[in-house]
Amino acid sequence: MAQRSRGDDPEAEIRTMQMRDVKVCLLGDSGVGKSSIVMRFVSNTYKPSLESTIGASFMNKSLVVDGMGYRFQIWDTAGQEKYRALAPMYYRGAAAAVIVYDTTREVTYRAVKSWVNELRSYGPPKIVIAIAGNKCDLEDLREVNRKDAEDYARSISAIFCETSAVTAINVEDLFMAVARQLPLEDFSDGDRRNGSTVNLRSSPEQRKKQCCSGGKNSPSSSSTSRPQSSRQS
C-alpha cells in the first residue's frame, strides 16, 4: 500500500492491474441520499428526484487508490423500515459499510447509532465503518452539527466525512478512504463472496441454510458457518 505511483491514464491502469474486490453496503434512513451518492460515485451523475430504492440495487465501480486497484461492489440498500430486516443479507460478508445520514434531518443522524450497534453486534467482525453526512451543500438547513458527528465517528473509530451528491463533494474521497482503511489480511477474506467465484458457494447444504436464515440472530452464525475458502487474486 505504500506505493505511490499513479499513472496518467487510470482507465488503462485499471484494466491491467490486479483488482481487489471490495464489497460495500450503504445503510441509513430513507431519503438520506444513499442512491444519489452511489450514482454520483459510479456514473458521476445526479438526478434531483430519484425514486426510493426497492429492496437493494447493485453496482460496480473500479477505482485506483495509492496505486492499488479496487473493484467496489456496492449494495445500495433501501432505507425504508420494511426492508430493515433484510439488511443482514447485504452487510453480511461486506468488507465495509457506509452509513449515510442527512445533515438537514437530525432524526436520520440518530439512526446512525443504531446501525453502528447492529453492525458491531451482527456484522462481520472486521467490517470497516464509514459515516457520511450527506447533503452538506444545504448549509442553511443544517440540523446536525459537524463536530458532534465527527467526534462520534472518532469514538467508534469510523471514517467520517460530509458529502454532497449534488456537488460531488467528498463522494469519491469517501470510497478512497474506505479503500485505505481495509485491513491487509482481509484481502482474500473480503472477496470470498464476490460474483466471479460462484463455485465457492455451490455446497448445496450451505446454500439451503442461508436462504432461509435471516432476521437479527442469524447473520453472525451463518457468516461463521460459511466455507472459509479464499481465492488467488
Next chain:
Amino acid sequence: MAALGEAEQVVATTDSDQGDFNEAEAPGKSDDAPFFPSDSIEELIYDDLTEADHQTLHKGTIHSIVRQTSYDSRSETPNTVDQDTPDISAGEESLEDSAETQVNSNSISVGEQEECLDAEVEDEEDVNSPNWKNQKKHVFILSESGKPVYSRHGHEDKLVTIMGVMQALVSFVQDSKDSLRSIVAGKHKFVFLVRDHLILVGVTRGTDSTQQMLLQLMYVYNQVISVLTHSQLSKIFKQRRNYDLRRLLTGAEKFFDNLLNLMDSEPGLLLSAVRCLPLDNQVRDIIAQTIVQNAKVKDLVFALIIAKNQLVTLVRMKKYYLHSMDLHLIINLVNASESFKEAESWTPICLPKFDASGYLQAHVSYLDSDCQVCLLLLSVDRDSFFTLSECKDKIKTRLTRYNALEAIDSSLRRKSYSTQQCGITDLRHFLYKARSTAQYTSPELEAPYCLPGEDERLFGMYQYLHHRIHTSGRPLKILFHVGQYETLLGWVTQGFELYAVFGPLVTKTGAIHAVNKLLRWIKREEDRLFILNSPTF
C-alpha cells in the same frame, strides 16, 4: 348505461339461435398452461374471500422448495413499535348512529348513510374538500382497531374519523355474528372486505359492481401481503393490535396507487387473466429456451420477461405454477417502480397465492437500454444474487445474438393489433379470455374509444357486461344488449369468455355471425397471441 331506448335481450339457451353458439374448441386453449386456470369471478363468493386461506392453503410452498424450517424466523420482530401512539378510539359512542340503520342483514341499503358519514367528519379537512368528494372511487385500508393505513385519495391522517366510522360499522355488525358486505347509498356503493387484521373499504359511484369492487379490494389486500407477507402482518398485529402499519408500508403507497389505476384501465385484472405480448411462436420459444438453458440455477422458481405490462415468456419450476393474480402483482411492482431502471435490483416479494407466508427474492433488471423489457428471476435462495446476475448477463447476450430483443422491441412498437385485422365489419372492440390458460387478448383501442373519457366508458361497458354475466344471483351464458351508442354481446362457455362491442345497428344474427368469425380468427392467431406451452427448468 342508462341511456334511453335501450333494449336488452338475454339469449336463453332454448333460443332458436342456439345452434349458432356452438361450443367449438376455445382458441387459446392449452393443457400445459403456465398459470393456474384462474378463479373466475363466480367463484369469488364473499365467503371464500373472507376465509383466511393464506395460512391453511398456501403456507409452505417456499418451505417445500427449501425444505428448511428456519424460514419463519426471517420476518423480524418490529422491536421499535410506536409505544406512545394511542389507539384510535373507534368508539362505542359512534355506534349509536349506525345502530339506527338496523344493520342485521348482510347487505343493507340505506339512503341516509352517506349523510351520516358526512356528519361524522365535518371538522376534517380532506373529507370536506369538494375535490375529495368528487373522486370516482375511493379505497381505504384500516387496521382492525380502526387505524388508518392507506387512502387512495387525500391523506390518511385527515381521514382518521371517517375510518373510525368504518371500523365501527364493521365491528357493530360483527357483534351480532354477522358481516357487513356492502351499503348502497344513492349512487354510491360501499363495499367492505374484512381479512385478517385489516379492513378494506371501497367506495365507488362508477360502473363497478359490488363483486368487482370486492375483487379489487382483494387485490389491494394481496398487495399488502406482497409487501409484508401474511406471517409478518399477523405477527405484528398479534403483538400490538393498534400498531400503525404505515410505518412498514412507507414507500409502498405507490404500489397501491398504481394497482388501483391499473384496475381502472386494465381488463386483465377484471378478467383474472394475463395479456401476452403478441410474438411469433418461434421467437417466443427461443426466448424461453434461452432462459431454460442459461438459468439452470437451483432454487430458481420462476423466470419471466415482462414488457409494457404484457407477458413475453414465463419459465417455471416443475410442479409450481404462477397464479394470474400473483403475476399482476409482479407486473404492478415493475410498472410502479422507476428505481429498477437505474441498476440491477434484488428485492423481496411475497406472492400471496404462491406462498403468503414468505418472500421470494427477485432479481430485477432491464434487458434493453430503453428499459422496456424487464427480466425477473424469482428464487427462494436469498444469496443467489450473483449467480442470477451472471445468468442475466448470459441471457441478455444470447437474446441479443438471436435478435430476440429486437423482435420484442418491434412487437412493442407495432402496438398490438387493430380490430380491422380480424376482418369483421361493425365489430369495434372485444375482450377474449381463454379460461384454461388464464390469458386474454384484445385489440388496440381505436376510434371512438381512444378519445379521452371514451376509453373509460368502454371499460365501464365491459364491467357492466362482465357483471351481468357473472352475477351470482343469475349467471348468464349469453347476453345481447342493445345500447344507445353500441351493442354488446357477452358469451361465456367452459373454454372461453368473450365480450364484444359492436356498432348500435347490428342485428342479433349479425353479431352471432361475427363472433363465430372472430373465434375462427383468434384460433388462427392463437400461436401469436397466447402462450400455449409452459417451459420448465
